[in-house]
Amino acid sequence: MASSLTERLSRLVKTMRGQARITEDNVQDMLREVRMALLEADVALPVVRDFIARVKEKALGQEVMGSLNPGQLLVSIVHKELATTMGEGVADINLAAQPPAIILMAGLQGAGKTTTTAKLAKHLIEKRRKKVLTVSADVYRPAAIEQLKTVTKQAGAEWFPSQPDQKPRDIALAAVDYAKKHYFDVLLFDTAGRLAIDEALMAEIRDLHATLKPVETLFVVDAMQGQDAVNTAKAFKEALPLTGIILTKLDGDSRGGAALSVRQITGAPIKFAGVSEKIDGLEVFDADRHAGRVLGMGDIVALVEEVQKGVDLDAAKKLADKMRSGDNFDLTDFLSQLGQMKKMGGLSSLVDKLPTQLAAKAGQADMARAERDMRRMEGIILSMTPLERSKPELIKASRKRRIAAGAGVQVQEVNRLLNQFEQMQGMMKKIKGGGLMKMIKRMGGMKAMKDMLPPGMGR
Template sequence: MFDTLTDRLTQSLRNVTGTGQLNEDNIKDTLREVRMALLEADVALPVTREFIEKVKAEALGQEVLKQLSPGQAFVKIVYDQLTEMMGEANQSLNLSAKPPVVILLAGLQGAGKTTTAGKLAKFLKDRQKKKVVTVSADVYRPAAIEQLRSVSNDVGVDFIPSSSDENPIDIAMRAIEQAKIKFADVLIVDTAGRLHIDESMMDEIKALTAAINPTETLFVVDSMTGQDAANTAKAFNDALPLTGVILTKTDGDARGGAALSVRAITGKPIKFLGMGEKLDALEPFHPERIAQRILGMGDVLSLVEEVERKIDREKAEKMAKKLQKGGAFNLEDMLTQFEQMKNMGGMAGFLDKLPGMSGSGIQQALEQAKPEKEVGKMEAIIRSMTIKERRNPDIINPSRKRRIAAGCGMEIQDVNRLLKQHSQMAKMMRKFSSPGGIAKMMRGMKELQGGGGGGLGPLFGGGAEGADGGQGRMPGNMPLPPGFGKKR
């Protein structure tokens, strides 16, 4: 998401770095580029126009801080305005009401409401520790009720049955009573969608909303529809007391115009982003973090939270202790690392949150390299080995290599390549576990990224500063203003 916008904006903002002072002449061309970047990202024209005017007024009207260069100040202004446009800070669901808290999902057909209902149920169950039940009031779409039943079973929450010959209001009222009996904390109501906004659809959902008075009425919209997403959200907001928006399919949206337009047009906060097909691919929307990603600064806070949530801590600590005691990094450890990376959403999901690693260029390079496919091959080779071979790679002689290759349908060259990569990883792990290992790794990363630190400092503490305490940098060696990468 935002790959194209990131590429254009970071390129445009380089034009003002290193200038002696900000004035109308030297920011005019940059603002024109920023305007074109936003419009190409399918941001609504009124939103783009207002954004440009605010940036221009801030850039020309403020006294530039002494410790910042004018270029840094301009980047800070753009960052602040992007954050403000998207809503300043994350607005969480109101779960403090008398249980069961009723959450109503509304939207057009095909936006992904039913799948989102399952994702939201899993999010509330796993991260908020709530007892969740679901019900489908979609009596029109074939198999809609069965789909929600299946999704609910997959995420491990109770499903309240309904049938297509019932009235949606009767379904919802009965579901509220059953949720009380089950002592549920939250009831998620999935509603019927249409292929377009029509009067009968709006009348039905208005009546349903009035009857059950939900605590949260969330509009679910496909982000890939761009400006139409914002316009449709406005139409629903005019008809319903919306409390927030969930953007779906954002993993397939390289432009990101919907995320930048919805809040400004509707005045309602974006509360969640659907980031993929898996049922755990729902993330809270943090405007300040999204602004950092748009400007190529990464999203380290989300990455840290994801690591905390998805990495098997017991396995990680066990391996760390082994390495600290001088133990060898073997092929079983390598297999564990592959599994942990898959839990993180693969290489693409990991790199997308690292500073300087977003943008279409990185994504295209990843697509060409096909890292997930290569990892799959290496996993197959390791699984073809005996336990003894995995724990003692040095014993793998030519005859063992032939047997391993035959067992997984690979060539001996593939086995050799794996063993070479394992040897390189083992060396890196030894450096990491030795005194001063983190500093050595940081120096290596800085060398790989051209010596600027790449803004990787937040991974090891120190906000957006480099490993040596210096100023972190954006892609293209552009410095970041102090304070970026820290929690707001």
């Protein structure tokens, strides 16, 4: 949805340039493009009709002010209505209950419910400072119980054991009793999923809801499902009093279709979004920011948060001081920088949060190549001894062969890394001496500086 809607709206901005206002005639062309993009993204037809009607009502007759043109004005209206359709702002999770606050996770098999349960546990531990217990009532798939045990451990929460021969209601009562006795703040209850909606599933989950009386009943749905997500949402809305939605796999190609449909069909706010397969890949859903992503405006706030989360600020400050002084910057420091980049999800993760035009300039092929080069450089440096990292001048022919063999690369790759590092050191000394501009001119301008970077990163 993101790329399709962004492309169509970009064309509109260009074609509508120079017109003074949005009229009945030109609005039809603009809204046709928006309608097609939404339908292609599997947004439910009733949702599309309502959305288009609201945009048309807001747009008609509006004067185009300042440096805007009708196309740009329409984009701003579409952005606002997208955010409104998805819920406007942030809907907080409700933990206002006598501990343990019970959260019931519902959804079809394959939506990512079990993994999302662990991701939510990690979020509650890290962001809300809660003591969290998880339990699985999926007695039909023993592997699901073991999966929850594994991912719960990764999240740093505690797992309550259950067995395939137990009844879900008995598991629920035992887990609540254990959570109360051991002073847990939150109990996350992972329910059984099915490959399709059936009455047995709905009857069981209704019984569990009546037994547990959860403070939150969260519907977990795959954002890639499109129209199927709407049918599933209707069925769960009729069976349960849903309090919120978690969209999984929002990093896929759809990026919005299900978000528009499910919110409107259920009336429940979208509270979280799964944005990666990593255990910390769960974000509080912000409708305004997601609308910006859908329209190709990027998510600079998420980019800043990613950097703050991934970067060791003390280590970064020490390294910055070291680089400014021009003293003793060695391959261990370089390795540290590569590690910081990995913590932030790599280059592709950061580029994904940039506005579409900037991300397109970076190029997926270039990013993939740069990521490979970074991994290769990391492998080469890790094959060195601590002494070799601190004194690269010691690395002669025999050491190069040993390092190359350890990293699984050719000796030429080791030579390339050492040459790039030597150039970086030289550049830092020039910066320290205040001769940066002279150095750039002597090296042949910015092109020479780009050549010092790994392929793909020079862009």
